[in-house]
Amino acid sequence: MTYRFFISLLFFLLAQTVSADSLTLATLRADLGSGSLQPVLARQTLVPVPDRVLARWVQDVDIEQFAITGFNENRKRFAARIRLHFSDGGVGFLRLEGEPGARYRLTEWYDYSSGLQLSELVSYGDRFQAGRGKAFLTMLQDNPGSAELADLAAGQPALLALWLVQCTGQPCEEQALAAQAETGKPALWQLKHALMASDQNAYREISGQLHLALGDDPYLWWLEGQLALSHQRCDWAHSPLxxxxxxxxxxxxxxxxxxxxxxxxxxxxxAFLDKLSEELGADALAMAIHRYYQQQDAAIPAIYRPWTQPGEK
Structure with missing residues (x-):
């Protein structure tokens, strides 16, 4: 209950109207407008982690678009909720917190894709420079598919999240995903985990937590739809979509x-096809239906054929 109250409170704060002349907001927009996360990452100086690792916190691709979907600040603190659209078609979500101003400083960063959190990296501290921490980073860079990474991570959430980020979209992603540990914070990887485990109750719970934290964001729903399609679980998602x-x-x-x-x-x-036809146009809907069944190498069911004739529905 305390966790849900905290998330609700944070969402309320983020939703508040902020003055258009906020120097923090203007600088943050300029940093993100560069098309890279590097200017934002440069605003923190607390974590002794190599730049090559920090650069992969979300996705190591160019930012094509961004949206600051929530922002709040006072004289001492600011918080921002951000949606990133990457050039490879992916979408990511971040929560940033820190000290405001034209030279704002990050003190917290949470990546909703991997669950990676700045404060957890800070808590790991100098251990990245020697022993198991250094061995983990070296192995992560040289061989992210190594089974040794699970042992080197030793259940540390920050290390496990770094592993997942490094493996996103790579053959080792399933291995890194299986090694993740529950942290009590919502993350998109938990949706994947629930889908892989065929755990509908867990899926519903995580979905609800993500929407509570990120709001009713259409691209979060889009991501859920993509995951449902890829894991053949549209029976869980079709109605909410x-x-x-x-x-x-x-x-x-x-x-x-x-x-x-x-x-x-x-x-x-x-009935849903009628609504789509009204909004998108009959031609666009017909093309989309044809494209889907061509990709599936399947015949269009008779019930849907009237919507495949351009201009007739």
Whole structure:
């Protein structure tokens, strides 16, 4: 209960209106507008971790777009909630906290993809420079698929999260994902873990925590749809996805993933297709349906064929 209250309070604070002349906000926008996380990472000087590791905290790709979806500050502190759109099509979410001003300083950073948190890296401290910590970083760089990493991490959340970040999109991702430990903080990897374990209750719980922390973000719903499709679990997600799209009908990415999950679920009716046709246009919907079944190398069911004729629905 305390955790849920804290997240609710943080969301409330982030949602408050902030003066448009905030120097912190202007500088943060400029840093993110560079297309790289390096200017933001440079705002912290607390963690003795090599730059090559810090640069991979979220994803080691260029930022194509960003949105500051929540921001609040007073004279001593600021907090920001950020959505990042990467050039490879991926989406990530961050929470930043720190000391405000034109030369703002980061004192906390939380990556909702991997669960990596700045304060946990700080707590590990000088151990990165010798012994198991140094051996872990070396192995992480040279051989991220090594089974030795689990032993070297020794259950440390910061090390396990670094491992997961390093392996995102790589063959070692499943191995790193399996090694993660529960931390009590919501992260997207937990959704993947629940899907892999076929644990619907855990999936619902983590999804709720993420939406509580990040708000009703259409791209969070899009990510959930992508995960549901890749793990063949649209039966868990198709209804919330349709409802989310109806709240954000202008979001084409969300419309596409909601449509795909709808088509995966065998003949769930056509009312949703009518709504998509009205919003997107009959031609766009027809193309999307054709594209989906071509990718599946499957025939279009008879019930959906009227929506595959451009301009007729």
């Amino acid at each position: 349709r409802q989310a799209w109806q709240r954000y009908p202008e979001n084409r990415s969300l419309a596409d993933v909601a449509l795909q999950c709808h088509l995966v679920m065998s003949q769930r009716g056509t």
